[in-house]
Amino acid sequence: GEDVEQSLFLSVREGDSSVINCTYTDSSSTYLYWYKQEPGAGLQLLTYIFSNMDMKQDQRLTVLLNKKDKHLSLRIADTQTGDSAIYFCALPGGFKTIFGAGTRLFVKA
Amino acid sequence: DGGITQSPKYLFRKEGQNVTLSCEQNLNHDAMYWYRQDPGQGLRLIYYSQIVNDFQKGDIAEGYSVSREKKESFPLTVTSAQKNPTAFYLCASSIGQNPYEQYFGPGTRLTVT
Numbered sequence: 001g002e003d004v005e006q007s008l009f010l011s012v013r014e015g016d017s018s019v020i021n022c023t024y025t026d027s028s029s030t031y032l033y034w035y036k037q038e039p040g041a042g043l044q045l046l047t048y049i050f051s052n053m054d055m056k057q058d059q060r061l062t063v064l065l066n067k068k069d070k071h072l073s074l075r076i077a078d079t080q081t082g083d084s085a086i087y088f089c090a091l092p093g094g095f096k097t098i099f100g101a102g103t104r105l106f107v108k109a
Numbered sequence: 110d111g112g113i114t115q116s117p118k119y120l121f122r123k124e125g126q127n128v129t130l131s132c133e134q135n136l137n138h139d140a141m142y143w144y145r146q147d148p149g150q151g152l153r154l155i156y157y158s159q160i161v162n163d164f165q166k167g168d169i170a171e172g173y174s175v176s177r178e179k180k181e182s183f184p185l186t187v188t189s190a191q192k193n194p195t196a197f198y199l200c201a202s203s204i205g206q207n208p209y210e211q212y213f214g215p216g217t218r219l220t221v222t
Contacts (some may be wrong), residue, residue, distance in 0.1 A: 042213030
């Protein structure tokens with residue numbers, strides 16, 4: 001079945017760039033999503049990319065998609081303490097969106 | 110303001126008791142979902158519903174039950190048959206079938222002792 005993998009932790013200094021990576025096995029999704037979860041809260045859609053795109057930029061966020069390697073990444077420029085959260089890569093497929101385990105981003109002041 | 114509400118935020122129960130988690134949405138979404146989140150794991154789908162009076166088992170439905178009598182409401186009952194019920198439970202909704210994004214509620218943390 002489909003599988004989505006992410007590393008569990010990332011620590012960066014405030015002002016640096018953060019890069020969160022995701023690899024997946026199923027490539028039939030029309031969109032690929034990044035969700036953000038702040039402590040004790042639900043998930044919110046952060047950004048997404050169409051499967052026919054290689055890159056999408058949205059202010060401080062850059063999403064890169066390498067379909068050949070089935071690799072998705074999220075880059076956060078000028079990372080702030082408010083970016084501390086868990087970031088989930090998600091691939092929708094029918095009614096069953098497959099979520100990665102989430103990468104917990106720690107931002108050190 | 111449209112959104113999804115879950116109540117309560119924190120819930121404590123004794124082992125052997127059934128407990129029902131509430132999920133309500135006013136987004137006029139057809140589809141609703143229940144997920145379970147455990148530390149270090151992704152979201153695991155418990156049940157989902159595409160329309161009123163219809164629901165389907167997800168990947169970890171054993172020990173859980175749901176109903177969908179109204180479009181706005183999708184309550185989840187955690188029964189005493191669920192072996193490890195302590196977890197963070199998230200409800201979500203979407204306009205319809207993927208690839209539409211899912212909108213999440215704030216979650217209910219259930220602790221069973």
